[in-house]
Amino acid sequence: MSDAADTPVLRARGLRKDYGKGEGAVRAVDGVDLDIRAGETVAVMGPSGCGKSTLLQLLGGLDRPTGGEVSLNGRRIDDIGERALARMRRTGVSFVFQAFHLMEELTAVENVELPALLAGRSPRAARRRAEELLERVGLADRARFLPSALSGGQRQRVAVARALSNEPSVVLADEPTGNLDSAATLDVLNLFESLHASGQTLVVVTHDARIAATADRMLSMRDGALVDETRLSGGTTGRLGALVGLED
Amino acid sequence: MGRILLVGRLAVRDLRRRRVETVLLLLAIMAATTTLTLGLVMREAANDPYQSTRGATNGPDVVAGSAVNPGGRPTELSGLAELAGAPGVVDHSGPYPVTPAELQASGRTSDVQVMGRDSAPAPVDQPEVTQGGWVSDGGVVVESAFANALDVRVGDPVTLGGRSFEVIGVAVTAAVTPYPETSCLVAAGCASGATPEELSGLPAGVLKNPGLVWVTQADARSLSPDPGSLSYVMNLKLADPAEAQAFAEANTRESRGAPRLESWVDIREEATESAADAQILLLFGAWLLGLLAVASVSVLVGGRMADQTRRVGLLKAVGGTPSLVAAALLAEYVLVAVVAAAAGLAAGSLTAPLLAEAGAGLIGRAGTPPMTMSTVVSVTAVALGVAVVATFVPAVRAARSSTVGALAGSARPPRRSGRLIAISARLPVPLLLGLRVAARRPRRVLLNVVGVAVTVSGIYVALILDAFLAADPLAAGVDEAQAGWLRQVLLVVMVTLFALAAVNVVFITWATALDNRRSSALARALGATPGQVSVALAVAQLLPALAGAVLGVFPGGFALFHAINAITGGDGDRVTLPPLWQLLAVVSATVLVVAALTAVPARLGGRRPVTETLRAELA
Numbered sequence: 001m002s003d004a005a006d007t008p009v010l011r012a013r014g015l016r017k018d019y020g021k022g023e024g025a026v027r028a029v030d031g032v033d034l035d036i037r038a039g040e041t042v043a044v045m046g047p048s049g050c051g052k053s054t055l056l057q058l059l060g061g062l063d064r065p066t067g068g069e070v071s072l073n074g075r076r077i078d079d080i081g082e083r084a085l086a087r088m089r090r091t092g093v094s095f096v097f098q099a100f101h102l103m104e105e106l107t108a109v110e111n112v113e114l115p116a117l118l119a120g121r122s123p124r125a126a127r128r129r130a131e132e133l134l135e136r137v138g139l140a141d142r143a144r145f146l147p148s149a150l151s152g153g154q155r156q157r158v159a160v161a162r163a164l165s166n167e168p169s170v171v172l173a174d175e176p177t178g179n180l181d182s183a184a185t186l187d188v189l190n191l192f193e194s195l196h197a198s199g200q201t202l203v204v205v206t207h208d209a210r211i212a213a214t215a216d217r218m219l220s221m222r223d224g225a226l227v228d229e230t231r232l233s234g235g236t237t238g239r240l241g242a243l244v245g246l247e248d
Numbered sequence: 249m250g251r252i253l254l255v256g257r258l259a260v261r262d263l264r265r266r267r268v269e270t271v272l273l274l275l276a277i278m279a280a281t282t283t284l285t286l287g288l289v290m291r292e293a294a295n296d297p298y299q300s301t302r303g304a305t306n307g308p309d310v311v312a313g314s315a316v317n318p319g320g321r322p323t324e325l326s327g328l329a330e331l332a333g334a335p336g337v338v339d340h341s342g343p344y345p346v347t348p349a350e351l352q353a354s355g356r357t358s359d360v361q362v363m364g365r366d367s368a369p370a371p372v373d374q375p376e377v378t379q380g381g382w383v384s385d386g387g388v389v390v391e392s393a394f395a396n397a398l399d400v401r402v403g404d405p406v407t408l409g410g411r412s413f414e415v416i417g418v419a420v421t422a423a424v425t426p427y428p429e430t431s432c433l434v435a436a437g438c439a440s441g442a443t444p445e446e447l448s449g450l451p452a453g454v455l456k457n458p459g460l461v462w463v464t465q466a467d468a469r470s471l472s473p474d475p476g477s478l479s480y481v482m483n484l485k486l487a488d489p490a491e492a493q494a495f496a497e498a499n500t501r502e503s504r505g506a507p508r509l510e511s512w513v514d515i516r517e518e519a520t521e522s523a524a525d526a527q528i529l530l531l532f533g534a535w536l537l538g539l540l541a542v543a544s545v546s547v548l549v550g551g552r553m554a555d556q557t558r559r560v561g562l563l564k565a566v567g568g569t570p571s572l573v574a575a576a577l578l579a580e581y582v583l584v585a586v587v588a589a590a591a592g593l594a595a596g597s598l599t600a601p602l603l604a605e606a607g608a609g610l611i612g613r614a615g616t617p618p619m620t621m622s623t624v625v626s627v628t629a630v631a632l633g634v635a636v637v638a639t640f641v642p643a644v645r646a647a648r649s650s651t652v653g654a655l656a657g658s659a660r661p662p663r664r665s666g667r668l669i670a671i672s673a674r675l676p677v678p679l680l681l682g683l684r685v686a687a688r689r690p691r692r693v694l695l696n697v698v699g700v701a702v703t704v705s706g707i708y709v710a711l712i713l714d715a716f717l718a719a720d721p722l723a724a725g726v727d728e729a730q731a732g733w734l735r736q737v738l739l740v741v742m743v744t745l746f747a748l749a750a751v752n753v754v755f756i757t758w759a760t761a762l763d764n765r766r767s768s769a770l771a772r773a774l775g776a777t778p779g780q781v782s783v784a785l786a787v788a789q790l791l792p793a794l795a796g797a798v799l800g801v802f803p804g805g806f807a808l809f810h811a812i813n814a815i816t817g818g819d820g821d822r823v824t825l826p827p828l829w830q831l832l833a834v835v836s837a838t839v840l841v842v843a844a845l846t847a848v849p850a851r852l853g854g855r856r857p858v859t860e861t862l863r864a865e866l867a
């Protein structure tokens with residue numbers, strides 16, 4: 001293997017995040033060391049409040065750590081300016097949120113093309129790419145729908161398509177199925193499987209064992225620290241689906 | 249009791265939760281109440297200044313003057329004496345001698361009519377002293393408008409008919425119209441309110457724009473070159489003031505030397521003519537400010553209501569009744585309105601005397617206009633009215649809304665304009681985001697345009713009037729001092745207008761920033777820089793500001809000027825409209841000022857922590 005392939009996409013060392021000061025201070029993330037390699041799918045699990053969301057925000061540069069380092073593709077992102085962070089977010093990382101966070105007044109395809117437009121792509125190229133992505137998530141026929149006219153599962157698939165708009169090095173998903181029922185969860189699960197298969201690097205925070213089971217590795221988090229790592233020999237949806245009882 | 253306490257606590261908590269908004273809401277309503285107070289107080293002062301002066305000075309119903317007396321024969325007083333005994337006359341003062349003279353004060357010279365009065369108060373027409381005291385030997389009391397025009401004050405030395413006097417008082421009267429339209433009391437005749445060209449063609453002896461001063465009778469007689477040149481004036485009080493006009497007509501004789509009679513109705517007509525202009529300025533100022541206040545309060549309430557929907561849902565979910573919810577919402581705005589009314593009344597009544605005093609001469613009124621109960625009630629009622637009307641419907645609607653619906657989302661989902669979204673896709677990122685921010689709230693954009701247009705048309709008219717008054721006050725029908733005062737009124741109206749407009753712009757930007765918290769955070773999560781988001785928020789204000797500024801110049805200001813002109817019966821042709829460069833300057837200055845005003849809220853809006861906002865969405 002070459003050096004480039006060895007460089008982790010995401011790398012965290014001694015990562016720490018405190019909220020508040022003095023007596024009421026909360027250490028949400030406490031000394032996390034982490035390497036995410038290209039093409040890998042990593043699941044993060046843990047009880048509520050253990051710091052999973054915070055960790056994800058630090059990894060994606062949405063928030064700044066109190067201490068420690070984060071690097072994306074070998075470049076530090078914990079100490080760069082807001083503007084550089086924004087540029088990094090355009091192509092380096094993208095997010096999938098539990099609450100979808102689509103723009104209500106934009107149609108599905110307009111939502112998906114937005115990151116490309118923000119990154120300065122031509123409107124035509126952005127639109128073409130958005131349509132491709134909607135096709136890929138199985139929503140080509142819903143491209144002109146407003147989010148309010150889509151089901152939860154469809155909205156989350158639009159959000160995933162949007163996250164892929166600029167071909168990011170890594171997609172960070174925070175409980176992407178937290179608001180979905182099991183049928184919609186299965187749709188998203190399938191989608192993540194296909195992303196995994198296509199080599200997309202993915203970090204998923206989840207409470208759902210079925211999602212976690214699709215990962216290459218599963219990290220357990222407690223009180224802000226990673227306490228356990230499980231390597232899964234994960235493969236296809238078929239096996240997994242059967243394993244976790246989603247398919248007959 | 250517990251219910252009221254709860255409503256009060258909910259209201260106060262919510263106001264404290266959004267401090268900046270509360271302060272801006274307070275400022276916007278306060279600007280409106282201040283202007284309203286000012287307008288009401290000034291209206292009272294300017295409405296019928298003559299009437300109040302008449303009351304304060306026990307003004308005459310009819311003024312009788314000895315007629316032109318050719319040949320220099322001693323004036324016959326018999327005619328005046330007869331009038332004093334005429335049926336219907338219940339009281340009189342005088343006859344008082346009047347002589348023409350020349351007055352020099354602080355390097356300026358003016359013709360004057362000098363009236364000799366008693367030191368003791370007269371039963372009819374006792375001029376009301378606004379500064380200093382009443383006549384005594386060696387002292388001059390100057391009519392208020394004339395004193396303003398000459399810029400003389402109590403204590404100033406003046407020369408009257410070549411002799412030195414000291415100004416010992418300034419007073420107003422209802423028996424003589426104020427400077428520069430001063431009634432003519434002397435036999436030689438006067439040219440009042442005349443322009444320089446008109447004055448140059450006058451025969452010698454005629455007084456040019458004479459003012460009025462009062463001295464003791466002894467001084468007046470000694471100032472007259474010979475007793476024959478004295479004229480006399482007598483003030484009559486009738487049993488029925490409404491009969492004054494008829495009395496004057498009935499007692500006017502065609503014979504030479506018979507006294508000339510003028511009723512208080514005629515005097516009032518002449519006296520209030522110049523005050524009407526000031527009234528119209530205030531009226532228009534109040535109108536503009538009212539429009540602006542409505543625009544800002546609408547934005548305020550609309551913005552807050554959207555924000556409160558979820559809170560309403562929560563309240564109802566934990567068992568709040570619809571009436572409790574409505575009461576909590578109403579209480580908030582009523583609270584703000586009461587504070588704003590009080591602050592507005594205080595600020596207005598502090599400012600009004602400054603304006604009124606400066607205009608005392610012009611409006612011929614004594615003293616500070618009083619803060620009447622009706623002003624207090626009106627201002628409070630309007631503030632409460634604005635709050636209740638703006639809140640009532642949304643409050644009831646919110647209270648009635650389904651709890652689930654309210655919990656689930658925003659009251660006012662953003663608008664979608666497909667075409668704008670498509671067009672904006674072709675633009676650079678800040679413009680793309682800015683256009684979409686604007687498109688989300690078309691009503692707010694409209695209010696923004698209206699607000700800026702109102703302000704700019706005010707500025708446009710102010711520019712024209714100010715230049716006109718500064719360049720050629722006499723052509724405008726006023727003297728220099730009056731022009732100065734009108735310009736001052738103009739300035740106050742404009743400063744208030746500007747302040748309210750500024751609050752409005754800041755607030756709209758702030759409301760936009762709040763409203764776009766989520767989409768701003770989202771845009772940043774998707775890769776927009778804080779700078780781009782800030783610029784977008786500012787662009788969303790600048791586009792309407794530009795449109796508003798252009799519309800404010802034309803047709804706004806243009807129409808407003810012609811409306812004022814038509815109402816005042818002014819001669820618009822004598823006014824030069826601002827040159828193109830000035831209009832362009834106004835438009836670009838407006839955009840620059842708006843840019844400066846939006847900078848801080850837009851910057852704050854662009855820098856809000858992304859994670860907190862997105863996390864709040866989950867709550």
Ligand SMILES: Nc1ncnc2c1ncn2[C@@H]1O[C@H](COP(=O)(O)OP(=O)(O)OP(=O)(O)O)[C@@H](O)[C@H]1O
Pocket residue numbers: 019020026027028046047048049050051052053054055860
């Ligand atoms: N903005 C904040 N201010 C203060 N404390 C915070 C903030 N955000 C998170 N915390 C605290 O940090 C800790 C970790 O929060 P985090 O949201 O990362 O947990 P989580 O593992 O994602 O929980 P969940 O599974 O419920 O989403 C919690 O104790 C939380 O109270």
Ligand SMILES: [Mg+2]
Pocket residue numbers: 052053054174
């Ligand atoms: Mg979380």
